[in-house]
Amino acid sequence: xxxxxxxxxxxxxxxxxxxxxxxxxxxxxxxxxxxxxxxxxxxxxxxxxxxxxxxxxxxxxxxxxxxxxxxxxxxxxxxxxxxxxxxxxxxxxxxxxxxxxxxxxxxxxxxxxxxxxxxxxxxxxxxxxxxxxxxxxxxxxxxxxxxxxxxxxxxxxxxxxxxxxxxxxxxxxxxxxxxxxxxxxxxxxxxxxxxxxxxxxxxxxxxxxxxxxxxxxxxxxxxxxxxxxxxxxxxxxxxxxxxxxxxxxxxxxxxxxxxxxxxxxxxxxxxxxxxxxxxxxxxxxxxxxxxxxxxxxxxxxxxxxxxxxxxxxxxxxx
Ligand code: FO1
Numbered sequence: 630x631x632x633x634x635x636x637x638x639x640x641x642x643x644x645x646x647x648x649x650x651x652x653x654x655x656x657x658x659x660x661x662x663x664x665x666x667x668x669x670x671x672x673x674x675x676x677x678x679x680x681x682x683x684x685x686x687x688x689x690x691x692x693x694x695x696x697x698x699x700x701x702x703x704x705x706x707x708x709x710x711x712x713x714x715x716x717x718x719x720x721x722x723x724x725x726x727x728x729x730x731x732x733x734x735x736x737x738x739x740x741x742x743x744x745x746x747x748x749x750x751x752x753x754x755x756x757x758x759x760x761x762x763x764x765x766x767x768x769x770x771x772x773x774x775x776x777x778x779x780x781x782x783x784x785x786x787x788x789x790x791x792x793x794x795x796x797x798x799x800x801x802x803x804x805x806x807x808x809x810x811x812x813x814x815x816x817x818x819x820x821x822x823x824x825x826x827x828x829x830x831x832x833x834x835x836x837x838x839x840x841x842x843x844x845x846x847x848x849x850x851x852x853x854x855x856x857x858x859x860x861x862x863x864x865x866x867x868x869x870x871x872x873x874x875x876x877x878x879x880x881x882x883x884x885x886x887x888x889x890x891x892x893x894x895x896x897x898x899x900x901x902x903x904x905x906x907x908x909x910x911x912x913x914x915x916x917x918x919x920x921x922x923x924x925x926x927x928x929x930x931x932x933x934x935x936x937x938x939x940x941x942x943x944x945x946x947x
Contacts, residue, residue: 637833647931686752
């Protein structure tokens with residue numbers, strides 16, 4: 630079975646573990662969000678690609694959900710001693726090596742998709758990980774801080790400001806000019822099923838869908854497209870998805886997120902059992918919906934979620 634998964638960072642990476650456990654023989658292609666990418670200290674950092682790579686490759690810091698396990702921060706401390714920041718973004722020593730290799734290869738002319746493949750040669754994540762595009766896309770957030778409006782990089786909004794200031798707009802700068810990376814459209818066309826993990830629908834999956842051609846390819850693929858709600862009981866399972874949903878005028882409910890994707894894209898939607906009351910409304914909007922446990926508390930629970938998503942895909946296909 631060929632499965633395509635659109636993935637952001639922590640939620641997407643953890644769900645992917647469940648997919649691998651549920652269908653060990655599947656050929657899984659992950660289309661990774663690169664809108665969170667940031668240039669720091671002259672280096673290209675790709676948080677979501679790295680989170681998927683480290684999580685599936687066994688190198689992730691399990692507590693934080695990002696960065697490397699057993700990490701130290703000597704380089705960051707030395708940079709701070711020179712007065713060089715930002716101090717609010719935690720790049721560890723081991724992680725730095727990844728960004729150095731990536732930046733060196735990009736400087737030598739390799740596209741990000743080829744660089745990601747090379748990095749994955751070390752981590753062997755057991756999936757094919759492709760960035761959504763080789764072109765530069767950067768998510769910016771229009772915020773209001775100290776009475777002034779300005780646009781900041783998504784990481785500044787997310788990590789420095791902890792999404793605590795009002796966000797008026799979320800803009801994937803460069804997405805409209807970006808082309809899907811090699812292999813993205815082919816993987817979608819060849820897929821048996823497309824899954825949207827419980828990732829952020831605006832800044833993760835929304836950014837991937839903003840690359841011209843990807844949304845259309847998924848809608849036209851003629852295969853079941855099934856998503857899992859990142860909102861449980863009217864709050865994000867983790868992260869601050871509610872803040873960016875408000876910025877795009879979408880209510881933070883499982884049903885509203887399904888309708889935000891829309892029946893033109895989504896065939897099936899899983900909500901948590903606490904949101905069972907929203908199933909009828911989602912179905913009325915033309916999206917097949919089931920209520921199942923959606924908390925990724927451990928490996929078994931996550932694999933069960935993946936199995937439910939694939940079962941719903943089969944129901945839709947029949
Ligand atoms: N998230 C944080 O909350 N604080 C950090 O200092 C931080 C550093 C960081 C470094 C490398 C990396 O790959 C991810 C990192 N993240 C950090 C996670 C990241 O900012 C976001 O969670 C994702 O971009 C959202 O998907």
